[in-house]
Amino acid sequence: MRLDREIAIRLKQLRFSSISNLIISLIITIIILSIIISTAKWVLFVADWGVVNLNLPLYLFGSYPLTQRWRPALWIVLIIILTALTLCESKWRWIGKSLPFAWISITPIGIYLLAGGLGLLPIASRYWGGLTLTILLTASSALFSLPLGVALALGRQSKLSIIKKISSIYIDAMRSVPLISVLFFGQLLIPLFLPVGIEISRVWRAAIAFTLFVSAYIAEDIRGGLQAIPNTQIEAGKAIGLNNIQITQFIVLPQALRIALPALTNQAIGLLQNTSLMAILGLVELLGIGRSLLANPEFIGRYIEVYVWLAAIYWLVCMIMALLARNLEQKLSINRRNL
Structure with a gap:
């Protein structure tokens, strides 16, 4: 009951x-x-989307010369094609081996197309802008900061006390200051340290500042991956006759990068979003274009349309980056199971 x-x-x-x-x-x-x-x-x-429709080329290319806009357009098309090939790699496996080299070379190709030279009309970096400049800052900063971050992570794990100390001081110093301070340093103070007659454009000063800042965070992400690798694998490498450099190159570092891939993806997405800070410092990247349009009396009061449009672009690009990273992570997991 x-x-x-x-x-x-x-x-x-x-x-x-x-x-x-x-x-x-x-x-x-x-x-x-x-x-x-x-x-x-x-x-x-x-919503009145005239502020977007009338200025779509400006959002894409900034004030790039009208007759030369095929160059940044070609670079964006190449990135879209490369992204599609990467996401469809399982259907066309014959292109898989060439994709890493294609992604590494896409940034130098973009710099060549935008800057000119070697048969192309030279275009000063002050004319670069819009989505093209945002992607270029992200790609170039990521390309330079990844090897620097790997070197810092390995340096912090080094047995040499001087290298370990220098790496630790650099990483802790960069992580203790806000990004906007580093960007101001890059724009205002870097020219003071250069010899007379040598000048670096504002775009490359921004890329240097982003590289110096992001590499410290990448180093910590990779250090976490290094610490996750058991010592038995290092001992096994020594047992088969590998030296320390070979153990790091073939055993430790590939696994650490695979473990740190989700964190590195977050850093890449954060880097893309942080490029919007350059609008404060005068570069007309994607957000800078929106701010300049809102200063036009013709488009006064269209704040919501502009910022919704910018948010949609940032969301789309960040989503593509996340899909690419997930695709790479799945591929690495499959390769690991097949070993």
Whole structure:
């Protein structure tokens, strides 16, 4: 009798719990649907997207000369093609071996197309802007900061006390200051340390500043991957006659990079988003284009449309970067299982 009463009480509790969960789910669903409907109504019927339609080339290329805009357009198309090939690599496996070299070379190709020379009309970096400049800053900073971060991580793990101390001081110093301070240093103080007659453009000063800052965070991510590798693998490498450099190159570092890949992806996405800080310092990257358009009397009051458009572009690019990283992570997991 007592058992039947306890069962009845529990059944009532379960019914009440399921009914309350259903009510909460319905309320949340109604709220989400109302937000989606209101947003769609605003996007389709209320918002004035003329500020975007009339200035779409400006968002893409900035003030790049009109007759030469095929060069940044070609670079963006190459990136889109390379992204599609990477995501569809499982269907076309014959291109898999050439993809790493293609991704490494895409940044030098972009620099050549934008800067000119060697048969192309030279274009000063002050004319670079928009989405092209945002991607270039992200790609070049990532390309330079990854090897520097690896060197710093290995230096912090070094047995030589002087190298370990220098690496630790650099990493801790960079991680203790805000990014905007490093960017101000790059824009205002780097020219003071250069010899007379040598000048670095504002774009490359920004890339140097981003590289110096992000490499410290990359070093810590990779150091976490290095610490996750058991000492038995290092001992096994020594047992088969490998020296320390070979053990690091063939055993330790590949595994550390694979372990640190999710964290490195976050750093890359954060780097893309942090390029918007350059709008404060005068570079007309993607956010800088939006700010300059809002200063135009013709588009006064179109703040929401501009920032929604910019948010959509940043979301799209960040999503593509996350998909590429997930694709690489799955590929590395498959290769590890096949070993």
